[in-house]
Amino acid sequence: MSINGKACIAGIYEHPTRLASDKSLVQLHAEVARGALDDAGLSKNDVDAFYCDGGVPGFGALTLANYLGLKLRHTDTTESGGSAPILHVGHAAQAIAAGKCRVALITSCGRPRAAGVGPAMPLDPETPDDEFDVPYGCHLAQGYGMVARRHMHDHGTTSEQLAWIKVAASHHAQHNPHAMLRKVVTVQDVLDSPMVADPLHRLDCCVISDGGGAIVVVHPDIARQLKRPVIMVRGAAEAVKTLNGGFFDLASSAGAVSGATAFAEAGVKPSDIQYASLYDSFTITVLMQLEDLGFCERGAGGRFVADGGLISGVGRLPFNTDGGGLCSNHPGNRGGVTKVLEAVRQARGEAHPAVQVPNCGLVLAHGTGGSLGQLHESATLILERV
Amino acid sequence: MPTFETQTYWDAVDQKQLLLKTCKACGRAHYTPRSHCPHCFSTNTHWTPSSGRGVVYSYSIANRAEPPYVVAYVQLAEGPMMLSNIIGCPSADVRIGQAVQVSFQADAEGRTRPYFQPAEKDTA
Numbered sequence: 292m293s294i295n296g297k298a299c300i301a302g303i304y305e306h307p308t309r310l311a312s313d314k315s316l317v318q319l320h321a322e323v324a325r326g327a328l329d330d331a332g333l334s335k336n337d338v339d340a341f342y343c344d345g346g347v348p349g350f351g352a353l354t355l356a357n358y359l360g361l362k363l364r365h366t367d368t369t370e371s372g373g374s375a376p377i378l379h380v381g382h383a384a385q386a387i388a389a390g391k392c393r394v395a396l397i398t399s400c401g402r403p404r405a406a407g408v409g410p411a412m413p414l415d416p417e418t419p420d421d422e423f424d425v426p427y428g429c430h431l432a433q434g435y436g437m438v439a440r441r442h443m444h445d446h447g448t449t450s451e452q453l454a455w456i457k458v459a460a461s462h463h464a465q466h467n468p469h470a471m472l473r474k475v476v477t478v479q480d481v482l483d484s485p486m487v488a489d490p491l492h493r494l495d496c497c498v499i500s501d502g503g504g505a506i507v508v509v510h511p512d513i514a515r516q517l518k519r520p521v522i523m524v525r526g527a528a529e530a531v532k533t534l535n536g537g538f539f540d541l542a543s544s545a546g547a548v549s550g551a552t553a554f555a556e557a558g559v560k561p562s563d564i565q566y567a568s569l570y571d572s573f574t575i576t577v578l579m580q581l582e583d584l585g586f587c588e589r590g591a592g593g594r595f596v597a598d599g600g601l602i603s604g605v606g607r608l609p610f611n612t613d614g615g616g617l618c619s620n621h622p623g624n625r626g627g628v629t630k631v632l633e634a635v636r637q638a639r640g641e642a643h644p645a646v647q648v649p650n651c652g653l654v655l656a657h658g659t660g661g662s663l664g665q666l667h668e669s670a671t672l673i674l675e676r677v
Numbered sequence: 678m679p680t681f682e683t684q685t686y687w688d689a690v691d692q693k694q695l696l697l698k699t700c701k702a703c704g705r706a707h708y709t710p711r712s713h714c715p716h717c718f719s720t721n722t723h724w725t726p727s728s729g730r731g732v733v734y735s736y737s738i739a740n741r742a743e744p745p746y747v748v749a750y751v752q753l754a755e756g757p758m759m760l761s762n763i764i765g766c767p768s769a770d771v772r773i774g775q776a777v778q779v780s781f782q783a784d785a786e787g788r789t790r791p792y793f794q795p796a797e798k799d800t801a
Contacts, residue, residue, distance in 0.1 A: 416678040423683075423709045424760050426790060428739055433748040436737025444735070444773045489738035489768075536707030536715035537757025541735055541750070 294381065295556055297388035299514035300522045300674065302331025302507035303632045305613075307469045309620060311402040311501035316348055317358045319400035319503050324359060327505035332517045333394060338507075339363060340392035342379040345370030346401050346623045355398070365392040371668035372660030373570060373621075374529070375399065376506065376628040378670035381527030383508040393510045400503025401623015420534075431662060432496060432573070436488035438664040439575040441541040443490065445590065448578065450490055452593035454481035456574040457494050457617050459601035464614025466643040471498045472618040495574040497616035497626065504628040506635075520639045525653075526557030526673035534666055541664035546583035546657060546671065553671035554585070559653060561585040564673075566637040566648045567608055568630035568656040571615045576663050577601075581608075584657060584671070603646040612637065612646035627658040631672065638676045652676050685724055686710050693781040695727040695791050697755055708757035729779030730754045730796060738768050747771050751793050765794030 304326025311319055320343070328334060341352050341363050348354060351368035355361075365386050371378060376399040383395035414425040442448045458478055464470035476494060484494040514521045530548035532539070554560060561584060569577045578592035586608060587595040595607070603609035613619050613633040616626035634656040636642045642651075653675050661667030679687045689696045698710040702719035706727075714722050736749035747763040749771070763771050764780060776796035784790050 414678065416680065419711065420709050422678050422680070426784060426788075427748055427760055427762050428742065428746060429737075429748040429760055430739065433737040433739055437735040437748070437750060440737060440773065441735040486738070486740040489740055491737070534758070536705070537709070537753075537759065538707075538716075539758060 292388060293556055294384040294388050294527055295525050295558070296511070296523055298384035298508050298524045299511050300380070300506060300524070300631070300635050301509045301514045301517050301519055302327040302333065303504070303635045304330055305504040305620070305629060305632050306400070306502040306622070308502045309469065309471050309500040310404050312405045314402070316400060316402055317355065319402065320347070320355055320398045321359055323398050323400060323503050323505035324396055327396070327507045331507045331509070331519060333507060335360065336362070337394045338396045340365035340383065340386060340395035342367045342383060342395060342397040344368070344375035344399055344625060346399065346625060365395070371529070371670065373572065373625040373627045374658030374660030374668050374670040375625065377631055377656055377658040377672050378529040378668070380506060380508055380524065380631060380672050381529065381670065384524045384527055387508065387510050393513060395508040397506040397508065397628070398503065399623065399625055399628040401625060402501040403499055403624055404501045432488035432491060434662040434665055435573040435575055436491045438541045438579065439490050442575065442579065445542060446593065448593040450482055450492070451478050452597050453495055453574040453578060454478040455596045455598065456571070456577045456601060457481050459596070459599060459606065460571065460611055460615045460617040462602050463612045463646050464618035466645045467614045467619050470614040470619035471500055472614070491573055491575065497572050497621040498618065499624065500620050500622055502620055502622040504622065504632050506628065506631055521677050522635055522638050523675050523677045524672070525559070525675045526553035526555070527671070528552035528556065529668060529670045531668045532666070539665070543589070544579055544583050544659055544663055545667060545669035546580050546659060549669040549671040550584035550657065553673050557673040559673065563653055564608070564655045565651045566612070566634065566654045567610050568634040568654070569610050570626055570630060570658040571611055571617045572621070572626065572659070574617070576659055577610065579663060580657055580659065603648060609646070609648050612642050625660070627660065627670070630656040630658055634672070634674055638674055682712055683710060690781065690791055691789050695729045695779050696724045697727045697753070697757065698722045699725040706755045706757055708753070708759050728754045731759070731777055731793070733763065733771060733773055733775045733777060734758060735773055736763060736771050749793065751777055762792050763794070764792045
């Protein structure tokens with residue numbers, strides 16, 4: 292059964308904070324939930340389904356349902372790291388299409404800055420591979436650094452081309468008053484920043500921020516009664532890539548599968564997409580996803596992003612017009628929710644005027660959760676204003 | 678922190694031997710080692726010695742560590758990819774495709790682990 296045309300995004304909200312020293316984690320969830328419901332014109336009592344990722348404290352959706360005071364008939368705590376909120380929209384659309392719920396609330400929040408913890412995971416004796424991998428000190432940045440190195444080796448991709456991705460994000464972030472990094476940077480600025488995971492520089496990495504966001508997914512009958520633009524879910528898909536017993540490569544992500552599936556469900560092709568939110572934990576993440584999703588040929592990502600290729604109003608594909616994770620927000624080390632939010636803003640025509648894509652009817656949000664090219668889950672979402 | 682499933686691997690490492698799990702049902706090796714073959718799901722998996730030789734598939738550097746170190750995926754001659762560190766040469770000398778061989782060294786906590794160093798020419 293297709294979910295094309297079966298559910299709509301009716302409400303969104305992004306928490307303005309980037310450092311939540313004065314708030315608890317569950318309080319952030321409450322604030323973004325309220326914000327998104329207000330945006331939709333719905334109340335807490337309209338919600339009958341709740342979705343959250345593994346970043347919630349306690350017992351998943353149950354803990355939040357209790358704290359928020361929700362009355363639910365459907366929940367989902369699927370954990371896929373940064374891609375989770377994107378695939379939750381797809382799961383919510385499935386549940387709505389199947390009649391299991393009518394108003395699904397999705398939240399994703401974190402406060403790693405205030406808590407003083409990074410994205411590093413502690414060694415867990417019950418997690419297979421940890422005893423083999425963790426002692427070698429391969430942090431997330433080195434994992435992505437290996438993907439970048441291999442891409443350079445296979446395709447001649449350069450550090451200058453990767454830097455253009457950060458440059459484009461910074462051009463957009465200058466217009467976002469909540470962005471952590473609003474200064475427009477140059478390719479040379481990126482290359483001059485300290486190396487942290489050779490060949491990745493500090494400015495090839497996303498910010499670490501507190502905050503989060505929420506999304507309200509509803510039955511189309513409800514969306515049409517509300518006063519907000521109707522943003523229809525056209526395609527949604529996810530796919531997992533594993534280390535396959537040691538037989539894997541770093542040449543692609545599961546986005547090649549989730550993207551093709553979502554495009555088929557939506558009945559559109561990459562060249563139809565007017566705006567794309569692309570997961571940007573690191574610059575290489577964006578480049579590989581562009582290839583996986585078919586916006587360019589494998590190996591052509593470097594040329595695609597160079598010379599402002601991703602800058603709104605300048606390039607061939609406007610991306611992450613909020614500044615993305617590279618410059619604005621990567622709440623709780625999970626940038627999936629903000630990818631959906633900016634895609635909805637663009638489809639509504641509510642992005643900042645300096646970066647709004649004219650007549651932006653068809654948009655895409657895509658995420659990679661886990662480690663690019665290695666163990667991860669990709670999620671692709673295609674939305675249309677109707 | 679070995680488990681019942683991986684104790685044999687670490688015991689061999691202590692004896693400076695690298696073991697892989699190989700499946701007698703499908704004939705393929707896998708890494709990291711487990712009781713059920715991740716290729717065909719047979720439980721007929723057995724410990725087999727690795728040559729300890731491979732090539733650097735890709736690498737990165739933990740530049741902010743003191744001292745910096747090289748993280749790499751080494752593709753073993755038996756097929757599986759293995760995450761490790763490249764030691765025994767300057768980080769600037771590491772290359773994709775470089776022939777490497779296993780080298781057992783004690784880590785900071787005194788636990789012996791398999792690392793990889795540039796292969797001697799006659800074994801490359």
